[in-house]
Amino acid sequence: MNISKEFTASFDVDPQKGFTPICPNELPVPKGDEIAAPLNEQAKMARIRVVSKDAHPATATWRATEAKPQFSEVDGDNMDIRWNIHCVPGTQGFELLDDLPKVNDYDFAVYKGIEPDMHPYGACYHDLASTKSTGVVEYLKSEGITTVIVGGLATDYCVKTTAIQLREAGFEVIVNLAACRGIDFNTVKDAIKEMKATGVNVLDSL
Numbered sequence: 001m002n003i004s005k006e007f008t009a010s011f012d013v014d015p016q017k018g019f020t021p022i023c024p025n026e027l028p029v030p031k032g033d034e035i036a037a038p039l040n041e042q043a044k045m046a047r048i049r050v051v052s053k054d055a056h057p058a059t060a061t062w063r064a065t066e067a068k069p070q071f072s073e074v075d076g077d078n079m080d081i082r083w084n085i086h087c088v089p090g091t092q093g094f095e096l097l098d099d100l101p102k103v104n105d106y107d108f109a110v111y112k113g114i115e116p117d118m119h120p121y122g123a124c125y126h127d128l129a130s131t132k133s134t135g136v137v138e139y140l141k142s143e144g145i146t147t148v149i150v151g152g153l154a155t156d157y158c159v160k161t162t163a164i165q166l167r168e169a170g171f172e173v174i175v176n177l178a179a180c181r182g183i184d185f186n187t188v189k190d191a192i193k194e195m196k197a198t199g200v201n202v203l204d205s206l
């Protein structure tokens with residue numbers, strides 16, 4: 001694949017400790033703590049580097065409880081299933097993986113899921129209907145970016161949705177699986193199929 005650095009951005013989707021075995025009570029994605037090096041590698045092919053971070057309140061209404069466990073359905077316009085509380089600002093789970101740049105060293109940062117009754121997956125919109133922009137699409141377009149290389153956590157949720165949103169916004173999108181980890185084998189398989197169906201390029205590595 002011919003990638004022109006001038007027009008390419010690298011997108012680190014939710015590379016936070018709350019999605020790794022470092023935080024076993026949050027959403028530990030197997031080997032999620034192994035993606036910093038491949039994310040740094042893919043960023044060398046891009047002029048612009050952006051990051052998204054989940055930033056959830058500990059009181060979120062979609063939180064899983066003993067009676068209503070993770071993956072059970074939850075009512076609400078902007079949430080679908082319950083999750084363990086994860087990535088609360090001020091806790092270890094909110095932190096970026098060690099060896100990634102500091103947030104301030106990225107060109108643009110997205111914070112998402114801040115409202116207690118909203119749990120978006122994609123980094124491009126605050127709502128599930130994809131109508132309230134987080135601004136990252138507009139930022140990338142203002143920089144003349146045409147291609148986005150995506151990696152992060154988790155392949156089957158936030159990476160998938162972000163990649164599809166970027167594709168639908170008109171970018172060439174490359175998902176670099178070497179810089180992603182997923183929650184579950186079957187949902188990762190489905191996610192790869194879904195991404196390919198929308199025209200996302202899914203590569204084992206770059």
Ligand code: VGL
Pocket residue numbers: 014019027054083121153154155156157158159
């Ligand atoms: C994610 C599940 C719940 C993700 C976030 O970042 O992929 N997955 N919240």
